[in-house]
Amino acid sequence: MNNLLSISLVSKMLPTDYVGFTFFIGCMAMMAASAFFFLSLSQFDKKWRVSVLVSGLITFIAAVHYFYMRDYWASFGESPTFFRYVDWVLTVPLMCLEFYLILKVAGAKQSLLWKMIIYSLVMLVTGYFGEAVDPTNAWVWGLVSGIAYFAIVYEIWLGEASKLAAAAGGEVLSAHKILCWFVLVGWAIYPLGYMLGTDGWYTGLLGKGNVDVAYNIADAINKIGFGLVIYNLAVKSTKE
Numbered sequence: 001m002n003n004l005l006s007i008s009l010v011s012k013m014l015p016t017d018y019v020g021f022t023f024f025i026g027c028m029a030m031m032a033a034s035a036f037f038f039l040s041l042s043q044f045d046k047k048w049r050v051s052v053l054v055s056g057l058i059t060f061i062a063a064v065h066y067f068y069m070r071d072y073w074a075s076f077g078e079s080p081t082f083f084r085y086v087d088w089v090l091t092v093p094l095m096c097l098e099f100y101l102i103l104k105v106a107g108a109k110q111s112l113l114w115k116m117i118i119y120s121l122v123m124l125v126t127g128y129f130g131e132a133v134d135p136t137n138a139w140v141w142g143l144v145s146g147i148a149y150f151a152i153v154y155e156i157w158l159g160e161a162s163k164l165a166a167a168a169g170g171e172v173l174s175a176h177k178i179l180c181w182f183v184l185v186g187w188a189i190y191p192l193g194y195m196l197g198t199d200g201w202y203t204g205l206l207g208k209g210n211v212d213v214a215y216n217i218a219d220a221i222n223k224i225g226f227g228l229v230i231y232n233l234a235v236k237s238t239k240e
């Protein structure tokens, strides 16, 4: 049997394997969050259901990847970089979709959605090249990725998306602001993890660390946190 086929869902985990532990907790947290979002759907007005559904899809897609990643780590003791990036390529555009969906009340156009999706794909594809394809130039790929990341930050904090949020006002504006902080602070954990996991001019400053622990913590904060902000917005707007 080849290596991929022999991956099983029950592999050994040592008590000292804290990386494996964060993968395990990630599986459970993402699953629980998905159940929570899906089961809450019927309580909301129709126009909010899609947003909460997308929150659930984000954590559900992550849950499935976490099962694979946990097992990959347990079997090979290596970072599951490929599954990690497949997960992100699916879930980060869905997070861009969340911005678009809540800003639709203020007239957000599809061009805003596509712009953000393109920025996020540039950010992730270049990040993958730096980690998996051309790690000797990790810092160059990381820099390009970082520029795309700042384009997203700019768009939501100061660009078109921020203007739409201001026009929407009320609960949409407050939710948008919290999501902006998630992207600025919560998402910044990823480039930090990248710098701990790759070699570059920054290695002397930061030292080396476990990239998966950083990514797993960041995913839990960002995917579940993002979903809860949307959930909260849906609860408040349904009551009004």
Ligand SMILES: *C/C=C(C)/C=C/C=C(C)/C=C/C1=C(C)CCCC1(C)C
Residues within 6 Å of the ligand: 088, 091, 092, 095, 123, 124, 126, 127, 128, 141, 142, 143, 145, 146, 149, 187, 188, 190, 191, 194, 219, 222, 223
């Ligand atoms: C659910 C997954 C999320 C929100 C993933 C977000 C990932 C990033 C913001 C990654 C950013 C990166 C950089 C800004 C530079 C280095 C390479 C990356 C891809 C780690």
